[in-house]
Amino acid sequence: MAPSPDSPSAPSLGIWFIGARGSLATTATIGLAALAARLTDETGCVTAHQEMDGRGLAAWTDIVVGGHDVGTTSLAKQAERLVAGGVVPGVLVQQVAADLDAVEQRLRPGVRAGESPDQRADVERLAADIRELASGVDRVVVVDVSSTEPPHDAGDDAASWAALQAAWDAGRAPLSPSSTYACAALLADASYVAFTPSPGIDVPALRELAEERGLPYAGSDGKTGETLVKSALAPMFATRALAVRSWTSINLLGGGDGSTLSDPAARSSKTGTKRSGLESMLGHPVPGPMHIDYVEDLGDWKTAWDHVRFDGFLGTRMTMQFTWEGCDSALAAPLVLDLARLTGRAVEAGKTGPLGALGFFFKAPIGSQEHRLATQWEELLAWSHDCAERVSERTSEQVSP
Amino acid sequence: MAPSPDSPSAPSLGIWFIGARGSLATTATIGLAALAARLTDETGCVTAHQEMDGRGLAAWTDIVVGGHDVGTTSLAKQAERLVAGGVVPGVLVQQVAADLDAVEQRLRPGVRAGESPDQRADVERLAADIRELASGVDRVVVVDVSSTEPPHDAGDDAASWAALQAAWDAGRAPLSPSSTYACAALLADASYVAFTPSPGIDVPALRELAEERGLPYAGSDGKTGETLVKSALAPMFATRALAVRSWTSINLLGGGDGSTLSDPAARSSKTGTKRSGLESMLGHPVPGPMHIDYVEDLGDWKTAWDHVRFDGFLGTRMTMQFTWEGCDSALAAPLVLDLARLTGRAVEAGKTGPLGALGFFFKAPIGSQEHRLATQWEELLAWSHDCAERVSERTSEQVSP
Amino acid sequence: MAPSPDSPSAPSLGIWFIGARGSLATTATIGLAALAARLTDETGCVTAHQEMDGRGLAAWTDIVVGGHDVGTTSLAKQAERLVAGGVVPGVLVQQVAADLDAVEQRLRPGVRAGESPDQRADVERLAADIRELASGVDRVVVVDVSSTEPPHDAGDDAASWAALQAAWDAGRAPLSPSSTYACAALLADASYVAFTPSPGIDVPALRELAEERGLPYAGSDGKTGETLVKSALAPMFATRALAVRSWTSINLLGGGDGSTLSDPAARSSKTGTKRSGLESMLGHPVPGPMHIDYVEDLGDWKTAWDHVRFDGFLGTRMTMQFTWEGCDSALAAPLVLDLARLTGRAVEAGKTGPLGALGFFFKAPIGSQEHRLATQWEELLAWSHDCAERVSERTSEQVSP
Amino acid sequence: MAPSPDSPSAPSLGIWFIGARGSLATTATIGLAALAARLTDETGCVTAHQEMDGRGLAAWTDIVVGGHDVGTTSLAKQAERLVAGGVVPGVLVQQVAADLDAVEQRLRPGVRAGESPDQRADVERLAADIRELASGVDRVVVVDVSSTEPPHDAGDDAASWAALQAAWDAGRAPLSPSSTYACAALLADASYVAFTPSPGIDVPALRELAEERGLPYAGSDGKTGETLVKSALAPMFATRALAVRSWTSINLLGGGDGSTLSDPAARSSKTGTKRSGLESMLGHPVPGPMHIDYVEDLGDWKTAWDHVRFDGFLGTRMTMQFTWEGCDSALAAPLVLDLARLTGRAVEAGKTGPLGALGFFFKAPIGSQEHRLATQWEELLAWSHDCAERVSERTSEQVSP
Ligand SMILES: NC(=O)c1ccc[n+]([C@@H]2O[C@H](COP(=O)([O-])OP(=O)(O)OC[C@H]3O[C@@H](n4cnc5c(N)ncnc54)[C@H](O)[C@@H]3O)[C@@H](O)[C@H]2O)c1
Ligand SMILES: NC(=O)c1ccc[n+]([C@@H]2O[C@H](COP(=O)([O-])OP(=O)(O)OC[C@H]3O[C@@H](n4cnc5c(N)ncnc54)[C@H](O)[C@@H]3O)[C@@H](O)[C@H]2O)c1
Ligand SMILES: NC(=O)c1ccc[n+]([C@@H]2O[C@H](COP(=O)([O-])OP(=O)(O)OC[C@H]3O[C@@H](n4cnc5c(N)ncnc54)[C@H](O)[C@@H]3O)[C@@H](O)[C@H]2O)c1
Ligand SMILES: NC(=O)c1ccc[n+]([C@@H]2O[C@H](COP(=O)([O-])OP(=O)(O)OC[C@H]3O[C@@H](n4cnc5c(N)ncnc54)[C@H](O)[C@@H]3O)[C@@H](O)[C@H]2O)c1
């Protein structure tokens, strides 16, 4: 059930993007403006699915966007690039130009690894930026859609909130940028969503802080392409008792994300989250290479080829292969909006800690071991209904005299 | 949970194949002998899945096979053909040669469309054949794996059991062969499984008869290839709110089944059941050609290519395609054994009428509107557990003094 | 060698399109304007290939377009449609808008099957239209890019030029529209290129007329997609002595052409020309279905899948499959321009009758049995060089005092 | 024209395999026995192509096999493994068992890198082995089908025959094993074919020796799969003036060769030869990853996927992709026999030095820059005809009194 205008109006929502000038954030920003102005339909938006209980979700018109980025290219320029790449229609960008300009005013400079002498000061400055947006809306969800970081071990310095304070006192800077942002989010009382595989909130000190503040969080690494298909197909092999002998994947992508991932360190963060699910769904390790390659001319268009070798009854050898040709930003943008709406409502519904029921959206679900898409869907629907119930109860309590 | 040797021994089971000399039946017969002799593992057998409650299922060693066929080629000869086609290993066939000879003794001539002057007499003769097998086992399941028939309208003559009697009295023969067999099965007190899209039990007179006799039945048209993949993938597009604009399928197959389906009338039975599910899973009609082509040199190996055109957020155009290269008989044979075991136990558990919970196995589930594979799996597990519970209660009642 | 500005200027060229408002003709018209204005490069233009002897080819700036069509949608409107379909960039269409308007002025109404009472009068009117364009340029090439006609047997009435006259005298109309245009072309002293599989010039009466008038012609059915790939791949199997056992093709296309071909009669013209080559290249008939399907949402984008089953040494079974995703009009448009330039120069070089050396461009080459792409390329290069030589000799004769 | 029994009998031929116990050599040995006994047809044998002038080629019945290998598994055992892997039919192996045993008697131990203290002595011992076979036949061709070596720089020590002698005198061992074998071949007056990308004869000292002894040689790296397809397809894009923007390749293979290539050093030899051709055929560097991955369960069956992104007219973006599923040994074995027959006859025809005209068979043709398959085919046919002419002239001279 999509949110309806006549339901008691839901609280307004602020989305704070880390990586706000990237392809994904820009597409989401354009798309949100288009949805609010009814210039596009809700294709790709899971929160608009007819089986979803949408009560209490922020309306498209009640969402404002701000964010951090280390880049300085204007949103308008990025939008142009997306038009040229066939990701968004040119005419749409013209129609929402004013909205983009408004968001542009709400973007703030980010932080880079190894750049600042004082990580506590960074965190405080970032938190202040987020609070600025928060002042105008009922609640804020911070969504990390910045470039994937290489794996980073924050070590003992981040083993607890106290340890982190001590490290900062001693002038050390144990957090990677993504964790710096996650920390700022929590300090600004915002819930947090990791759409990338970067460490983010996933360090003990920050999980402790979230717990203490009663804030929910979700992640990690959006499931939008080849891994999505895997999570639909692998259960087929498993429930039919077919024996998968090898599963090979190759992902070709250009764009900013592809360029980042052409760095082997960043790529290793990604193949890690991609691999984790397959073994869990099939119940045993499955050999087979898994490549992510940067092919510049593909831009935001990702092409993935998967080859599955499996045995059937009496040892008969069979194969299945698929090719996926998707536009990454177009697939991810509505999910990022969905996640913000769902997480925002979860706060309202009193949910705290890791939101495992949002695993449907992620390659490496925090708070859940479930990777099978259909099962994740059922869990999401049930949880969403529960949130809607709680929120509507509260609302009616408030409304009644 | 697979059946264990120390559980109170389950009743013995007879499987009566219609089309007992075909590729599928022969593969199933070889495979059953191999399973009983522990010459092969249970790959492809859904009833051996670890999540399945297998209590009360007939053990592989407690199953005997008989059947009807209009052909006369010996099982040994058919087995040779399957070896040559790479469907079953030659060495296995040598090892189970004696079992094949034993089954050969239990095969009886079938009936062909338009051949016999007296359909009632046919039905009685066929029922007598089935009863012969039944006399040696606790229960019999008849499984139709014969050549797909063209669509057939049995008309008013089969609108009720009484009408059918009247038609027979008047010397008419309204039933197609597959329905003749289904009728015989019921008269012999056997439950019935339609692995083909032929009419079989799906005429009012026979459903009435099944109801009256309290017999369960299941079908129709085994889901083993491209449609199987569809039922895993289509829900992915649906739950992600992606808009599927066209879905094209082409199936290439040789073998006896391919040759039958090169007849447009028979093929139309098949494309019918294949199409029904997609629309239901996606919630709207989806254009796109659907071909089944006979390519002789492929033998039992089916190659299917599917091409899906879908739109994402902001109208972005994307595609997915897959190629499936499977051995039809190897995929279907263990399912046929599974269906016989499950249906046999269902009788014991007191189930009657259409077994919609077996929809997991079928393209056009009788007694269910559900086509999504993962949901069908959950339904199957729950139902199977229920059957196991009932059977084990009965068993313990019988066992206790 | 591409034509160079300092070579003695080649004669100017008129291209007269039959089907001038179709996707292909419109793309060619836009592209020609863009080439003349140097707004695009020569990608896809075979006459610009560095191994091609381009002396004497009309420069892009010396080519004018006119044509017939039975439709009335303006070129500007069609161009818009092509932009929406992603075939041509919107900005380019804006830049050449004036050129499109100029061509629009030179388009004349065509003729439809079975519509006119007097075929001779039709032919004369059409020829007059062509002569109008011819008056402003050195020579005209008529190129048929109209909708594919169903197979048509012109019969005895078209067995000779005399027979055709007699039939007309008797008030009969034996020619299909495509042949009516071909006849008009010849009467207007224009050479003729059949880019479609329609009968066109391929009836005895018209071949006689062409012979008599010393006019060259070429065809038929442009080779731009799956058949193109076939003509590159089939020789690989043949020269490696691999035994191709089946070759399956499926072509999905939308657009005007796809819609025409959803009519089985028109489609049969097409599958005919597509099939002819494979057998000739492999040296034996090859079974396998060949589908052309209309899938509306694909627009001008054609997706083809081919599956090749072949045997190697000691009977080993292997397969190859490919998927081709091409934009039909973008592939064909430069070839149509190439053909006009090459045929125009051929007139100048004194070539008459069927131009078998242009087989490189066609599925069913008129005047040649050669289907292998690489061999056709060698033949084209040699012939093109010969034409260039002849033309440059003539030119130097003319130039020298 | 295939060799005919009534042509004046051609000289007998010895094939000496380096790597004689490998998959490829064993398949070739089995296949040769089967051809000689007319148990199989000549599918996959290029020398049996009807356009090939086969006069003077050794008859299948006049070829004997011997070889070196460092492994000790018997040919019979290897044959069994090939049967299990579906590469050769079991029944055939039974029929040629005696022939395999005979070849087994002619296999000698090889040499390994870094193992022997005295490289000159090695070479002499290896040459003596080859001469032993040579004593029973008219001529011997040594064919390297051993495991691919890592790149190896023999350095100044192999800059000339004299330098090599000096190095040996000084107790150094500059040659890699493959070059040791090549040296032995030349010293035994045998011509040499490199079916692997290993250095082999391609070091100055050995090319000098071959020159001096007037011996022909050919190589390198057999072209049997994805690169073969590339050499058929790339010219299509080039002659149609389409702009290839990226070309991605992934090769999955198991078996002994796959296992060797899972070593990055060995793999780099391979990707080098694979890449060289594409750029030359397209006329410019083409980006795109190129993977070779070991996937154990694929055995001798190689699966390759290629993805080609190209632009057409007006910048339209298009793609082509193909999947190749071939049995490597079955593809290569007949070529190895062809190469031996052709090289043997070339000696007879007086050919010396690098045989560039054999480029048709290789990824990295020695003595030729041509990579286009169709052009290589024409060159091969012409050269083969020339050899046949020369040999038949000599024969008739010898025959005439
Ligand atoms: N389908 C999808 O698009 C998808 C799916 C899963 C995950 N992701 C992840 O989402 C992220 C964004 O993808 P994209 O395609 O927009 O990439 P992009 O390269 O276009 O954008 C990344 C943005 O992050 C900014 N950035 C980099 N470092 C930063 C920092 N330290 N602080 C703040 N901003 C920083 C960059 O300047 C850039 O604007 C990537 O990590 C990607 O792996 C995307
Ligand atoms: N994966 C699968 O194999 C699969 C999946 C779904 C459905 N099916 C269906 O299962 C059936 C069997 O497939 P197959 O590959 O074994 O085909 P097949 O052609 O090898 O065997 C069919 C057998 O039925 C027999 N037969 C024909 N008419 C008969 C009649 N009137 N009475 C009795 N026997 C008769 C034939 O003689 C033959 O032995 C087909 O209808 C097929 O469509 C198979
Ligand atoms: N790659 C390619 O595009 C390709 C390759 C081979 C052949 N062809 C052939 O080229 C032709 C054009 O393709 P398209 O995509 O432009 O199709 P289209 O449907 O867009 O255009 C066809 C045009 O022909 C016109 N027409 C129809 N009947 C006519 C008549 N009797 N007289 C004059 N005009 C008439 C139509 O009004 C239309 O404008 C088709 O026959 C197609 O099969 C195209
Ligand atoms: N289609 C093809 O099969 C194909 C194509 C191109 C190149 N090749 C090359 O042909 C070679 C053989 O392929 P294969 O599939 O038979 O591999 P394989 O691993 O089955 O056989 C290689 C053999 O070489 C032997 N060997 C290794 N080192 C040796 C040494 N120093 N001296 C003598 N023998 C030695 C091994 O013991 C083994 O028996 C590989 O180098 C492969 O790259 C094969």
Ligand code: NA
């Ligand atoms: Na595409």
Ligand code: NA
């Ligand atoms: Na295969």
